[in-house]
Every structure is written in C-alpha cells, then in structure tokens.
Amino acid sequence: MKKITGVRVSMNFDLKKLLDEKILLFDGGMGTMIIEAGLQENEIPESWIYSRREELFNIHVKYIEAGADVIQTNTFGASSIKLSSSRAGAMLDPEETNRKAAVIARGALERFKGRDLLVAGDIGPTGRFFPPVGSLSEDEARDTFRRQARALDQGGADIFLIETMSDLREAVEALRGVKEVSEKPVVVELTFDKKPKGYFTLMGNTPREAAEILEREGADMIGANCTLSSNPMIGLARELRAQTDMPLLFQPNAGQPVLTEGKTHYTQSPDDFAEDIERIAREGADAVGGCCGTTPEFIRKIREKLEELGK
Amino acid sequence: MLQFYEKCKKAVIEGDSDLALKLATEAIDKNKPVLDVIEKGFVKGIEEVGRLWEDGTFFLPELVMGAEAIKKALSLLNPILSDQQTKGFKKGKVVIGTVEGDVHDIGKTLVATMLSASGFEVYDLGFDVGVDSFIEGADKWGVNCIASSALLTTTMQKQRGIIEKLKERGIRNKYTVIVGGAPCSRKWADEIGADGYAKDAVSAVTLVGKLIGGD
Numbered sequence: 105m106k107k108i109t110g111v112r113v114s115m116n117f118d119l120k121k122l123l124d125e126k127i128l129l130f131d132g133g134m135g136t137m138i139i140e141a142g143l144q145e146n147e148i149p150e151s152w153i154y155s156r157r158e159e160l161f162n163i164h165v166k167y168i169e170a171g172a173d174v175i176q177t178n179t180f181g182a183s184s185i186k187l188s189s190s191r192a193g194a195m196l197d198p199e200e201t202n203r204k205a206a207v208i209a210r211g212a213l214e215r216f217k218g219r220d221l222l223v224a225g226d227i228g229p230t231g232r233f234f235p236p237v238g239s240l241s242e243d244e245a246r247d248t249f250r251r252q253a254r255a256l257d258q259g260g261a262d263i264f265l266i267e268t269m270s271d272l273r274e275a276v277e278a279l280r281g282v283k284e285v286s287e288k289p290v291v292v293e294l295t296f297d298k299k300p301k302g303y304f305t306l307m308g309n310t311p312r313e314a315a316e317i318l319e320r321e322g323a324d325m326i327g328a329n330c331t332l333s334s335n336p337m338i339g340l341a342r343e344l345r346a347q348t349d350m351p352l353l354f355q356p357n358a359g360q361p362v363l364t365e366g367k368t369h370y371t372q373s374p375d376d377f378a379e380d381i382e383r384i385a386r387e388g389a390d391a392v393g394g395c396c397g398t399t400p401e402f403i404r405k406i407r408e409k410l411e412e413l414g415k
Numbered sequence: 416m417l418q419f420y421e422k423c424k425k426a427v428i429e430g431d432s433d434l435a436l437k438l439a440t441e442a443i444d445k446n447k448p449v450l451d452v453i454e455k456g457f458v459k460g461i462e463e464v465g466r467l468w469e470d471g472t473f474f475l476p477e478l479v480m481g482a483e484a485i486k487k488a489l490s491l492l493n494p495i496l497s498d499q500q501t502k503g504f505k506k507g508k509v510v511i512g513t514v515e516g517d518v519h520d521i522g523k524t525l526v527a528t529m530l531s532a533s534g535f536e537v538y539d540l541g542f543d544v545g546v547d548s549f550i551e552g553a554d555k556w557g558v559n560c561i562a563s564s565a566l567l568t569t570t571m572q573k574q575r576g577i578i579e580k581l582k583e584r585g586i587r588n589k590y591t592v593i594v595g596g597a598p599c600s601r602k603w604a605d606e607i608g609a610d611g612y613a614k615d616a617v618s619a620v621t622l623v624g625k626l627i628g629g630d
C-alpha cells in the first residue's frame with residue numbers, strides 16, 4: 105500500500121491542550137434528528153447532503169446552540185463500501201458526499217464566530233466483516249476509509265471521529281487509513297455490550313485490548329458509543345479509565361428505542377441521561393456526547409451539568 | 416460410538432469445518448446411523464456454541480465458524496438422511512429477510528445461518544425485501560414460518576405490513592410469523608399480532624423450534 109504524502113496541515117488548535125482545559129462536549133444523534141425531520145423510505149441520511157442541505161445545516165446549528173463544542177458530519181454511512189450497499193447510497197459519489205457534508209458543518213460553525221467549535225469528520229463501519237465472518241480484506245477497508253478521510257479533510261473537518269466500530273481490526277484499519285492522509289487528531293470509539301463476563305465488542309474485543317492497540321496505533325482519544333445506554337456506560341468508563349491514561353470520549357444511547365403509535369421514543373429522559381453523563385465525567389471522561397435517541401435537548405442538559413461542575 | 420459423537424460435537428464447537436466434513440464423510444463411509452450422528456453429535460455442538468455465546472464466552476467469529484462447520488456436515492448428511500429415514504432431520508421451513516427500505520442484513524443472515532445449522536430449511540431473501548416478496552416466497556416454498564428483520568424504527572412498520580397483508584388474503588393462519596431486529600421487542604410482536612420475537616440468533620433457534628419444530 106502506497107503511503108500518501110504532501111498532506112495539508114493546518115492545525116490551529118491542540119486537542120490535548122483543549123482537553124486539559126475542559127470536558128469537550130460532542131453533539132448527539134444525527135440519524136435520530138433526520139428521522140424526526142422526515143427521512144423517506146427510499147433515502148439514507150446521506151441523501152440529505154444533496155436534497156435537504158438546509159435541514160442538515162439547521163440540525164448542526166441546533167446542536168451548537170444547545171452547547172456542543174464539537175459537531176459531527178452527517179457521514180456515518182458515507183464510506184464508499186457502505187454507500188454501495190444500498191440503492192440510495194450507490195447513487196452518491198463518495199468523495200463529493202463526504203466533502204459536501206464537511207462543508208455544511210463548517211458553514212454552521214461560521215454562524216458562531218467567537219466560540220471555539222470543531223467539526224469532527226464522522227466515519228462509521230463499512231457494514232462488512234473480515235474473515236471468518238465475512239469477506240472484507242484489510243486493504244479494502246483501509247482504502248475506503250482513506251478515501252473518506254481525504255474528502256472530509258478537504259471539506260474542512262478539524263478532527264476525525266471513527267465511531268460505532270464493533271471490530272477492533274476494522275477500527276485499526278480506519279485509524280491507519282485516516283493517518284495516511286491527514287495529521288489532524290483522530291478519535292476512535294468502539295461499541296461495547298455488557299455481557300455476563302464484562303464489556304465486549306461483538307467480536308469479543310475487551311476495553312483493555314482496545315486501549316492498548318489503539319494507543320499503539322496512534323489514536324489521539326479513544327472511547328465508546330452506541331449500544332449501551334448511559335447507565336451501563338458509567339461502568340465502562342470506569343473500566344476503560346483503569347486501563348489507560350489516554351483522553352476518553354463516551355457517547356451512550358438514550359436508552360432503548362420504543363415504537364408507540366408509529367413514533368419512536370427512547371426510554372431515557374434528557375435529565376436522567378445528563379445525570380449519568382455527569383457520573384461518566386467523574387469517572388474520568390475527557391469528552392462526552394450522545395448517540396442514538398439523543399437530541400439537542402439532551403446536549404443542553406449535559407451542558408448545564410458541565411457548567412455546574414465548572415467544566 | 417459415543418466417542419464419535421463427541422468428536423462431531425467438538426468439531427462444531429471448535430469451528431473446524433474441515434474436520435466436520437471429514438467426520439461426516441466417515442459417518443457415511445462406515446454406515447453410521449446418520450440421524451444419531453447429527454442429533455447426538457453435530458447438533459449438540461451447535462447447542463454448546465449457542466450456550467457459550469449466551470454466557471459471553473464466544474463472540475461473532477466463533478458463532479459463525481461453528482455454524483459453518485455444522486452446515487458443511489449437514490450438506491453431506493442431509494441427503495443421505497432422507498433415504499434412510501421417512502422423517503428426516505429437517506424440522507420445518509422458514510422464509511427470512513430484512514424488510515423493505517432496510518439494508519441491515521448482518522443479524523438476519525446470522526439468524527438464517529443458525530436456523531439452517533439447527534436443521535431448518537431456510538430460504539433467505541436478503542435485505543430490502545417487499546411485503547409481497549415475503550408472501551410469494553412463503554407460498555412458493557411452502558414454508559411454515561415467515562421471519563422478518565427490521566433494524567430501524569422507520570422500517571419496522573413493514574413487519575406489521577406482512578401480517579396485515581396475510582390477513583387481507585385470508586391466509587394469516589397458514590404461517591407462523593416472527594420478528595426480530597434491534598428496535599423490536601416482545602411487546603412489539605404482541606402489538607402487531609406476530610407469533611413471536613427473538614432477541615438474537617441463538618434465541619431465534621429456540622423460538623422457531625418451539626413454534627414450528629415440535630421441540
């Protein structure tokens with residue numbers, strides 16, 4: 105694999121220093137907001153980068169108004185591999201999609217001059233698996249993530265957020281792919297479930313293994329998101345903190361999705377969620393935010409809690 | 416003989432497809448009782464894999480490798496079985512798919528794999544499957560059970576659609592209908608009038624066994 109050189113480096117901030125000063129607040133669910141705003145059956149969230157740009161822009165603005173320091177681009181499913189797996193996605197050009205999404209997020213930041221805000225270029229899993237589960241190769245994975253990262257970088261992402269990875273190997277390929285094309289900070293979040301014997305990814309990776317390998321591979325911050333609601337995430341925060349001195353980020357779900365009368369609700373209230381987040385912060389998190397089911401209201405409540413903590 | 420069954424079981428637990436295939440060949444060559452080889456050997460293996468998955472010892476790779484191993488063995492043994500027995504090891508037929516508008520097929524594929532590893536005849540329609548396709552498939556293959564997966568709260572309404580359509584055509588009682596996927600629950604199954612819900616691939620096998628397999 106050829107190493108790509110000649111990368112633009114324009115870091116006017118130091119992530120480590122920023123995290124020393126405060127607990128960084130990431131935003132909440134993007135898919136949740138898009139579904140609420142009327143995602144159609146023949147669309148994927150990334151379709152909106154073209155068809156409902158204004159709406160996406162407004163979602164970013166709402167999160168910033170609620171107090172988020174970092175907003176995530178609407179590119180969770182925008183790796184070339186993931187896009188090609190659906191009819192709606194296959195119609196989109198991967199490079200253009202990622203670049204445009206970053207530009208939209210960048211645009212939202214422009215509205216808030218004077219605040220220290222960051223755009224995180226969001227990178228989700230390919231949806232495929234390495235052998236023996238599937239047929240994905242390491243080269244294919246790294247290539248798709250490299251392409252995504254380069255486009256996000258060009259669109260103006262300040263940092264990269266690799267998230268919801270259920271396989272540490274895929275997370276590592278994503279991290280390597282990003283680092284081949286950019287020197288901007290990279291955050292990696294895996295998704296863990298709570299099992300009778302502890303916290304594990306779907307592939308059986310432990311928090312200890314994740315911390316050790318991701319640190320060695322050069323991640324700037326690691327953490328966990330999705331699957332777990334805020335309460336069991338507290339225990340995971342404790343366990344991960346016991347394993348590493350690296351900066352940690354946690355973005356739990358707002359409980360479990362429940363459907364009543366055709367509308368989706370999550371089981372947790374913003375207040376309960378924010379209380380758990382405060383406990384996660386006390387366990388040693390350096391950054392927090394929300395995943396599925398969380399909205400600007402959740403982020404607002406977290407911001408209030410962080411202010412009480414003086415963070 | 417017990418030792419032979421034990422080897423078959425172990426091959427599945429260790430996810431060793433080559434060994435499973437070799438043992439299946441040996442069973443046929445040496446004229447061993449095929450139904451017993453399956454039920455007291457290979458199936459015991461996949462049951463143990465399921466148990467280890469549930470208690471958090473095994474993860475997705477081990478589950479998939481175990482299922483692949485038993486499928487390899489069954490691909491050789493099942494055809495022999497129908498000659499030897501009037502009532503084969505086949506437990507029942509299931510048509511399965513991820514509903515229209517939904518491309519999440521990992522969980523669904525895993526359920527299909529585990530069901531076929533456990534002796535059900537499975538017809539996997541893939542993902543983004545329309546309500547009519549489920550019903551056409553069920554009719555074409557004469558299945559006992561229609562299983563649908565939905566990973567989004569926006570697409571899970573299609574699971575209700577399957578049941579409504581069956582009612583509309585007056586054939587609701589012809590099939591056992593089950594649902595699964597992250598946003599689903601027992602409550603959801605009750606609400607839409609499905610016959611069952613399973614939270615993962617291992618419990619799906621137990622559920623289908625209870626509902627149509629005569630377990």
